Amino acid sequence: MATLGNPQETIAILQKYQFNFQKKFGQNFLIDTHVLDKIIAAADITKDDLVLEIGPGIGTMTQYLCENAREVVAVEIDKNLIPILEDTLSAYDNVTVINGDILKVDINKIVEERNNGKPIKVVANLPYYITTPIIMGLFESHVPIENITVMVQKEVADRMQVGPGTKEYGALSLAVQYYAEPYIVANVPPNCFMPRPKVGSAVIRLTRHAEPPVQVKDEKLMFQLIRASFNQRRKTLVNGISNASELSFSKEQITKALEQMGKPATVRGETFGLEEFATLANYL
Template identity: 35%
Template sequence: MSDSHLLGPVEIRELAAELDVTPTKKLGQNFVHDPNTVRRIVAAADLAPDDVVIEVGPGLGSLTLGLIDTASQVIALEIDPRLAGRLEATVSTRAPEYAERLTVINIDALKVTREHIDATPTALVANLPYNVSVPVLLHLLAEFPTIRRVLVMVQKEVADRLAAQPGSKIYGVPSVKAAFYGDVSRAGTIGKNVFWPAPNIESGLVRIDVSDERDRALRSAVFPLVDAAFAQRRKTLRSTLAGVFGSPAAAEEALRAAGIDPGLRGEALSVDDFVRLGEQRG
């Protein structure tokens, strides 16, 4: 990765001024202006030369420029039309030899579907907008089953929650739903000062190695169980799952059939437990 490609603090501010862009909390915008952080994210993603990467919220192009000379194709999803309109020019100017690898789509990542993308994505690498990070992550994993690797930057608290294990106080809905797709792990912490503007909180890197271990068709049976199990954390599964199965007695029967103690709480169950329970709904 050539240093000359990457954007530093001066270039970030110049681009923002040219576009009259002020980062907004509403869109969860914080622009990375530190080349070392970009290098670190790309390295942690462990991409291969034939990877097709989806990037969400490329902003002014800091991470895009880091990805473009590593992957075979980068599909950048940008909700802000000014930023989407400038990104191709930024890449053409700073990394002209890789410009043809970039596709920019001006779209809300929560609304993107397979029809929008004329390629087969194999990786998701992004500094996710903090206000919608988990919904975007889960939407893209559901919509693009060909994604094999995820490396995203989110709020540190969200990163901890995504990678939490059963029994932990922060283990919950995001932990189980992310784990449904594969092995979730923390890949480091990022300080505040690599961003403009500097956020009030630290950020964390989360890596997901996606597997085909679980039948994706079970998602519609499993995810409502996860939501219900954690809606009232202090109650037992017999009680919290009564609405899904029709009654406390039916919930208890399904739990026992799945080999799960009905007196447990949601935080005690692994993703495999929830999957076995989901199979009882069929």
Template identity: 35%
Template sequence: MVTLLGPAEVRELAGRLGVRPTKTLGQNFVHDPNTVRRIVRAADLDPSDVVVEVGPGLGSLTLALLPEAAAVRAVEIDPTLAAALPGTVARHQPEHADRLRVIERDALKVRPDDFDVPPTALVANLPYNVAVPVVLHLLAILPGLRHGLVMVQKEVADRLTAGPGSKIYGVPSVKLAWYARARQAGRVPPGVFWPVPNVDSGLVAFTRRDPPAGAQRERVFAVIDAAFAQRRKTLRAALAGWAGGPDAAERLLRAAGVDPGARGESLPVEQFAAIAAAAGGAVPAGPTGRGRDRG
């Protein structure tokens, strides 16, 4: 039986390290062993997986991950927590200590060469304030990241997994869909954290997919940003500034097979890619209507 951290161990360890959770770093430490076991089960790890864990904190989730993966690379911005984590693992799981490496770095600034082995899975209790940019950044820089499971604020989980036509479908939904198929994998109550947040958390599972062909990611993301900057407007109006005027926007939309009177919240990522491809002079890849079936 793997030894995990309970409420008493979490508070004792934090007290010994002089750690006081801060809102600035989005620190809410999980202290419920059943919750971390649930997260690891939902992550569906293969024994060969190299896991990147962002914000390991005091090590609650890290201890549950180590027996299930070939290696864990823990990215921690707090120098005190980063320095303490190997010792915690050595005390509780000495047989798996060699699987851990701690990378003391801001996850938004981590680069591929920070990893001695390419990560294949992301499993993390992400700080609420940077959850979406961290997920998108890691998917962008780590092409070997095949799947993952992240715990985020429930509202963010809803947005990340929303589909076209939903009122909460927006920039995070579409950009994550560029990289992966995502789904909700459960709700987590506030009481399993210390300190207790004032919102529920949600689990988001994802599996990487091939991005839509026909346009570069940067171009597609620029279209997405423009379309949702004024989400109540039609695409003809919302993309006018980006395209060089409403008439130019209408020509591009029609070339991409998209209704100029539609709104961004109705389009799957494939149609955003088609718009970017039309703007770049490239031929959109296949009928844009397929996007509703693929993502």
């Protein structure tokens, strides 16, 4: 039975091991069982599932995952947390803890060896400073993933879910929505963590698309166009793309492509959805 998830037990285990929080790892441990229950429910974890947990911390969510999943692989970057995890997870025989950087771990190998290449589920309380690289790294690696349920900064969760024409809309919105269907499960206040973060948080579930929502000939080009369009947000799409160092399209080429789409040369990238960026990439 899970023993963590409240302030008293969390403080006790931290004092037992004289653990000091490391700011460079963005450590904020969950101390609210209601939030933990919501994460487990949102991830839709069953006894058939292999779950990859990123940043298990002291093992709070890991205990819940072990009780609901067939197997859990938890990747923790902080070597000082490994003895604590060995203690808090000692009652479970369905968990493997890896001390490493998730951006360098061969997740495809884990999936092949432990799940016969079938899709896994990912659960994480992510360090806010590295949220985007981790999520995009998972998507771009083409690891078979059914869904990703993560705790992120509230502002980032909002950006993942919004559509064109809003101030939060940007390259992250488009990238996430190309790979998955985002859904904000719950907003989580700072008092649900130890130590308390300075910003609000949210649990978001990203359900992987079976097929991309748009047809694009060159995926890499589409994302280059997206980045160029939002790097200089106040400029027109023509100026943003023509000024991008990683691209070599002239203003005339871009204007012609926009004309073929029935769009004016004055259009801005923030008004384009995935469909428009895919079409633009196909015309260019």
